[in-house]
Amino acid sequence: MSSFGMLLRNENMKIYRRPRTWAMVGILILALMLLAGLMKWDESSSQDSAANWKQNLMQDNEHMQQSLKEQAADSSPEMKQMMEERILLNEYAIEHDINPNENSLWSIVNASSMLIVLVTLLTVVIAADMVAAEFSWGTIKLLLVGPASRSKVLLSKYAASLLFALFLLVVNFAVSFALGAGLEGMDGLSQPLLTVGADGAVHEGSMLLDSLQRYGFSIVQLIMYVTMAFMISASFRSSSMAIAFSLLFILAGNTLVNILARYEWVKYLMFANVDLSQYVSGTPIRPEMTLTFSIGILVAYYALFHFITWIMFTKRDVAG
Amino acid sequence: MNEEAVLQLRNVTKKIGRRTIVDNLTLDVQRGEVFGFLGPNGAGKTTTIRMIVGLISMTKGEALIKGVSVRKHFELAMTHVGAIVENPEMYKFLTGYQNLVLCARRHAGVTKERIKEVVKLVGLENRINDKVKRYSLGMRQRLGVAQALLHKPSVLIFDEPTNGLDPAGIRELRDYMRNVAQQEGIGVIVSSHLLSEMELMCDRVAIIQAGKLIDVRTMSELKNAVGHQQIIVEVENPVHTMEYLSTALPGLAISLQDGKLEIMAGRERIPELNRTLVYADIDVYSIRMANLSLEDQFLELTRGEQIV
Ligand SMILES: Nc1ncnc2c1ncn2[C@@H]1O[C@H](COP(=O)(O)OP(=O)(O)OP(=O)(O)O)[C@@H](O)[C@H]1O
Ligand SMILES: [Mg+2]
Numbered sequence: 001m002s003s004f005g006m007l008l009r010n011e012n013m014k015i016y017r018r019p020r021t022w023a024m025v026g027i028l029i030l031a032l033m034l035l036a037g038l039m040k041w042d043e044s045s046s047q048d049s050a051a052n053w054k055q056n057l058m059q060d061n062e063h064m065q066q067s068l069k070e071q072a073a074d075s076s077p078e079m080k081q082m083m084e085e086r087i088l089l090n091e092y093a094i095e096h097d098i099n100p101n102e103n104s105l106w107s108i109v110n111a112s113s114m115l116i117v118l119v120t121l122l123t124v125v126i127a128a129d130m131v132a133a134e135f136s137w138g139t140i141k142l143l144l145v146g147p148a149s150r151s152k153v154l155l156s157k158y159a160a161s162l163l164f165a166l167f168l169l170v171v172n173f174a175v176s177f178a179l180g181a182g183l184e185g186m187d188g189l190s191q192p193l194l195t196v197g198a199d200g201a202v203h204e205g206s207m208l209l210d211s212l213q214r215y216g217f218s219i220v221q222l223i224m225y226v227t228m229a230f231m232i233s234a235s236f237r238s239s240s241m242a243i244a245f246s247l248l249f250i251l252a253g254n255t256l257v258n259i260l261a262r263y264e265w266v267k268y269l270m271f272a273n274v275d276l277s278q279y280v281s282g283t284p285i286r287p288e289m290t291l292t293f294s295i296g297i298l299v300a301y302y303a304l305f306h307f308i309t310w311i312m313f314t315k316r317d318v319a320g
Numbered sequence: 321m322n323e324e325a326v327l328q329l330r331n332v333t334k335k336i337g338r339r340t341i342v343d344n345l346t347l348d349v350q351r352g353e354v355f356g357f358l359g360p361n362g363a364g365k366t367t368t369i370r371m372i373v374g375l376i377s378m379t380k381g382e383a384l385i386k387g388v389s390v391r392k393h394f395e396l397a398m399t400h401v402g403a404i405v406e407n408p409e410m411y412k413f414l415t416g417y418q419n420l421v422l423c424a425r426r427h428a429g430v431t432k433e434r435i436k437e438v439v440k441l442v443g444l445e446n447r448i449n450d451k452v453k454r455y456s457l458g459m460r461q462r463l464g465v466a467q468a469l470l471h472k473p474s475v476l477i478f479d480e481p482t483n484g485l486d487p488a489g490i491r492e493l494r495d496y497m498r499n500v501a502q503q504e505g506i507g508v509i510v511s512s513h514l515l516s517e518m519e520l521m522c523d524r525v526a527i528i529q530a531g532k533l534i535d536v537r538t539m540s541e542l543k544n545a546v547g548h549q550q551i552i553v554e555v556e557n558p559v560h561t562m563e564y565l566s567t568a569l570p571g572l573a574i575s576l577q578d579g580k581l582e583i584m585a586g587r588e589r590i591p592e593l594n595r596t597l598v599y600a601d602i603d604v605y606s607i608r609m610a611n612l613s614l615e616d617q618f619l620e621l622t623r624g625e626q627i628v
Contacts, residue, residue: 001395006425013422018413138409142467145373146426147399317376319367 002148004156011160015126021164024122028168029175031115036108036179043103053099057090085196092194092202104188105180106207112176113211116218119168120225124250127161127229128242131313135237140318150314158230158309165222169215217277224274224298225250231305234312261285267293270301326351326400326475326507327372331381334367334531341367343531344381349507351474354497356518357511359528365511366406368528369479372509373403385475399427402473404481408464412453416444416463419452420470427471434470441496442466457484465493469500476500476508482517494521550610551590553581556603568596582610 015021064083093100131154134140143153180188192204229246236242253271260266267273267286273294278284284294327349334342342364349355357365370376372383374390374397383390388397410419420439424430439448442462452460461484468476476497482490498521500506512518518525519539527534555561558581562574565581569592573584583593587609597604 001399001428002426003428010422010425013414013418014411017418137411138407139411141375141405142409142423144375145398145401145403145405146423147395148426149395317370319370319376 002146002152004152007148007152007156008159008163011130011156012163015160015164021126024125025168025171028115028118028122028171031118032112032172032175032179035111035115036176036183039103039108039111040183053102054094057094057100061087061090088196088200088202089194098191098194100194103184104191105177105184105186106188106191106193106211108180108184109173109176109207109211110214112172113214113218115172115176116169116215116222119165119172120218120222121247121250122168123161123165123222123226124229124246125243126164127226128233128246129239130157130161130230131233132237132239132242136239144318151310154234154310154313158227161226161230162223165219165226169219169222173211173215214277217275217280220276220298221274224270224302227302227305227309228270231309231312234309257285264288268297270297273297324350324352326386327509328384328387329368329372329381330384332368332371332378332383333380334364334371334376335379341531342371345528345531345533346381347526347533347536349475349509351505351507352501353523354501354508354510354521356522356525357509357528358513358515358518358525359511360513362530363528364531365528366479367531369403369405369477369509369511372477373401373405374398375405399471400474401477402468402471402475403477403479404464404468405477405479407483408460408467410452410460410463410467413451415451416448416455416459419463420448420466423467423470430471434472438466438469441469443492458486458489461485462489465496472504474506476506478508478510480512481510482512482514490517497521549584549586551583551585551587551593551607552610553583553593553597553607554579554605555581555597556605561597561602564600564602565593565596568600569593 064087068080068083089100092098134143144150191207193207193210195203195205197203225246228249229242232246232249233242236245253269257266257269257271261272264286267289272285272289276291276294279291279294284290325348329345329347332342332345333340345368357368359365367376371378372385372390374394378391385397385400388400390397410416411422414422417435417439420435424435439445442465444459444462444466447455447459452463455463461481465478465481468478478497481493481497485493494517497508497510501508501523510518510521522539524536524538526536553561558576558579562576562581565572565574565583572589575582583589585593590607590609594604594607
């Protein structure tokens with residue numbers, strides 16, 4: 001009987017021996033380089049203001065204090081709070097000699113979290129191909145006529161898809177870190193993250209933890225989309241169809257949720273819940289939605305996707 | 321139940337919708353024999369093989385491999401099976417060797433030496449490190465055979481194995497099948513509609529027609545079957561003669577083909593037949609024996625049935 005570890009190794013071999021996979025890694029690295037390069041260019045084009053940043057920050061603070069006084073009546077409380085916090089942060093930065101507008105290694109690492117969208121799309125392509133390609137190639141017969149149950153084969157494929165996502169995430173983080181270190185130097189490594197706590201005082205936090213949190217929220221999204229693509233892959237049995245439908249659903253789903261946000265039932269759609277960062281920074285799509293609600297919905301969809309995938313893969317005849 | 325049987329089919333049935341594609345197939349394949357599934361296009365050979373290897377479900381019945389039910393203990397049963405179902409399929413972006421490594425990992429205990437041994441056996445040593453996309457059909461077929469043999473199965477199943485092989489390749493495969501069957505006691509199952517091939521390869525054949533098992537015969541039975549020799553008689557008035565003979569010599573199967581009489585009988589009946597015709601004053605132009613080829617016998621057995 002096949003061991004799960006060996007099946008997983010086989011699936012990995014099929015992913016990493018394909019030139020296409022390395023083209024994807026190349027695209028990701030290229031995108032990261034472009035992002036870092038743009039940030040560097042943007043920074044150097046505003047060089048003169050960088051020299052006297054303390055003065056600029058003080059000016060900013062004066063402006064904000066003025067507008068707080070003048071427009072106290074017609075600005076919203078959130079707006080007010082935001083400005084007050086900015087003033088506090090700026091004062092702290094001037095005092096401790098930390099230039100907040102200067103690019104550091106961490107600004108590039110933080111910006112790289114935006115590219116997790118790309119990581120997600122690339123992994124979705126791999127996942128959508130995972131089962132369907134075996135049908136397209138005809139190798140499904142080879143795969144199933146062996147001492148491994150269909151469930152085991154399926155699980156090894158799912159695990160390989162998630163491992164590929166992890167691999168791309170590590171590449172994303174590592175390359176952005178290296179680019180950051182190369183372009184901005186290692187000095188920024190110990191730079192703290194400044195936040196205003198509930199007590200109204202400025203706190204120094206870890207930039208690394210902040211980056212990892214950004215990654216964390218995106219990973220929830222990534223896992224949901226990859227699991228969906230995997231289900232589509234097992235259902236359609238055609239690579240191109242599976243890839244096309246997965247990407248279409250992701251694009252259309254998000255747009256649709258925004259268009260239909262005024263209807264209450266929208267909150268039961270996966271796409272309305274998949275971005276958990278809406279509860280930390282930003283506002284939820286529907287006002288009555290909570291973090292627990294979203295997690296519940298996501299878990300339900302996750303289980304449903306796996307159930308459908310399993311039925312589609314293990315219960316159907318393989319002919320032709 | 322025979323203990324030597326490596327594959328047992330019991331009332332294996334497949335229905336798709338209302339159609340019965342395979343109908344109550346029951347047969348045993350012994351260890352050490354090459355067993356043929358013989359039948360015209362659409363007879364249900366591939367469907368039967370797909371059920372044996374678990375690619376499609378059975379509507380009814382059971383397939384046992386070394387006594388292990390494919391349905392109930394799939395993983396265990398499959399450790400004993402090597403198969404090529406229709407075309408051999410492999411990963412084209414990998415080399416031949418890498419494809420074999422993939423196969424080896426799925427089975428316990430396949431060593432590097434075993435891979436080398438099998439590569440040599442199928443004669444792919446020179447090309448094994450080439451990408452499969454650069455292989456010819458016959459080379460793929462050989463690699464497919466290597467994949468099926470790698471884990472030393474007890475049951476080898478080939479659906480149309482010689483499809484795409486050159487004569488030398490066909491011969492090698494044939495010899496190899498005979499060898500593994502006899503020396504290692506493997507039960508080999510091949511399906512084909514090429515009778516001439518079955519004749520050279522198989523010990524026994526199951527004749528399948530429209531999903532039903534018509535007969536299981538040993539090859540020697542098929543070859544020596546006396547009832548399947550023919551006497552061909554040319555006479556002046558065949559229709560009249562046929563009527564006359566059916567009363568004069570009851571029990572003879574006579575048919576009319578191209579103005580000649582075809583009589584299903586062996587050569588020992590010729591003197592009697594000749595006498596009868598002469599006494600009845602029938603003008604005879606010729607009487608001769610025609611040995612039915614296996615091909616003809618097969619057609620005889622499945623005559624008149626349309627492809628379903
Ligand atoms: N998925 C399917 N759905 C419906 N009918 C099918 C399906 N697969 C096969 N059949 C039918 O089952 C019958 C048997 O097909 P099968 O492929 O087993 O024949 P075969 O004996 O292998 O023929 P060949 O010599 O042409 O390979 C055919 O009539 C075919 O049309
Ligand atoms: Mg067939």
